[in-house]
Amino acid sequence: MTPSKPPAGFGESTLYGSFIPGEEAAPAAPARAGMFDVCHVGVVLRTVLLVEAVVGVGAMFVSENFQDWLLRFSLLTGGVLPATLAWLIAACSLKKYLNPLGASMQWVAGVLLGALSGLYGCAMLAFTGMLKSPPWWASAAAGALLSAIVLAGLFWRAKALTPAATAARLDELQSRIRPHFLFNTLNSAIALVRAEPVKAERVLEDLSELFRSALEDPAESVTLAQEIALAQRYLAIEQVRFGERLRVSWNLDPTADMARLPPLLLQPLVENAVRHGVEPSASGAQLTITTLRRGATVVVKVTNSTPGGAGERGHGLALANVRERLMLLHDVQAQFKTALKDGVFQVRLEIPA
Structure with a gap:
């Protein structure tokens, strides 16, 4: 570690460039917070916990006892967790293309990604033989619905981050x-x-x-x-x-x-x-x-x-x-x-x- 130098004197380089009396600095454009800025540990963790909580509650409706619930929850997690991570990776990778879109198009893109991720999770379970009759339409609908819930949270987070x-x-x-x-x-x-x-x-x-x-x-x-x-x-x-x-x-x-x-x-x-x-x-x-x-x-x-x-x-x-x-x-x-x-x-x- 090294001690810093004293503040710059008159005419020296300043925080935003040299200060010249009478010269006006161009205002910096405010940064726009994006709805698909999901490349954060906190966002990933909360998204995974939310989806897993929804799956856990849903499994309760068709379970007879705790052991049955645990088996169903584990089975569903085998498809839901990879699908959720796939959605997060896709949103993070495509954010520079998705964030400039209008609000309506962002919602449509996010929900479509969710539907595709739901199909991906269902395909993984079908490929491993855990599902005899894969519920393709139900998986796509569930993925779209869960992605809409996550997008709502991301929307308010982006709104909170927006300087205005x-x-x-x-x-x-x-x-x-x-x-x-x-x-x-x-x-x-x-x-x-x-x-x-x-x-x-x-x-x-x-x-x-x-x-x-x-x-x-x-x-x-x-x-x-x-x-x-x-x-x-x-x-x-x-x-x-x-x-x-x-x-x-x-x-x-x-x-x-x-x-x-x-x-x-x-x-x-x-x-x-x-x-x-x-x-x-x-x-x-x-x-x-x-x-x-x-x-x-x-x-x-x-x-x-x-x-x-x-x-x-x-x-x-x-x-x-x-x-x-x-x-x-x-x-x-x-x-x-x-x-x-x-x-x-x-x-x-x-x-x-």
Whole structure:
């Protein structure tokens, strides 16, 4: 791991390119969440469990006792499980062709894939000799019905992931820069204009980049490196305000830089650490940001000391929103934990590399 460099100065490369006064950056096109984005462990697991639960309940209607139910359930699973996995593999492989389709065509394609998968499962049971008279039409209908149920869940998941749909719920987190932060930053810049004009210029540049990132159209995800650069700009501004009270340590692993995060996710965690660790303490606080890649997982930690070992209690809205956005993007592959121990508060994220 290597410590990061300080934030870029005026005229240097910024988070989204060089900042030139008077030049407007083209807004990034918002990413569109797809209905067939099933290439996630959580989606696969829930789909398999749902189908198996439906099969298990259905087997109860024709079973005389537990042993009979277990035999029928095992028999049906031999066809249903491969059919379900075939549907998931097909949907994952064809998503770049299916996601651009209109909503109606997506439903038709998904249901047809389900019918074909049902026929595939029936064919497997017939091929192994487990079915003397294969119920082809019933298998196709069952596959179509189960795929429609799964598609309904995927539809609402895609809707939740769409930036336009989540904008209202995430407004508190992405409600741009807090007014008192803007007021304090401008006061700091004004105080530096005559004594240290270059430093004042850098503060205003960092502030403009924060606003640009907050106001542009949201993408589904950005790299960890981008989030770190944005957090560095925020802390550079707060460093001017708090001086020696804000002590920052960066322990960054370059191999973790390409991990994906929802936009504007790390900066609120850093801001939360400043607000509850540095602001209420006359002596300030130590803030540490750590990234580390461990195989296929990237660990991100934001740690801050707290005044009197307790810190200032907040409402937890920022942390709750961060947790929700992280789970929307990475599902069960992400972990979000907080802990307060021995006067040190830590937020720990685990995301796919």
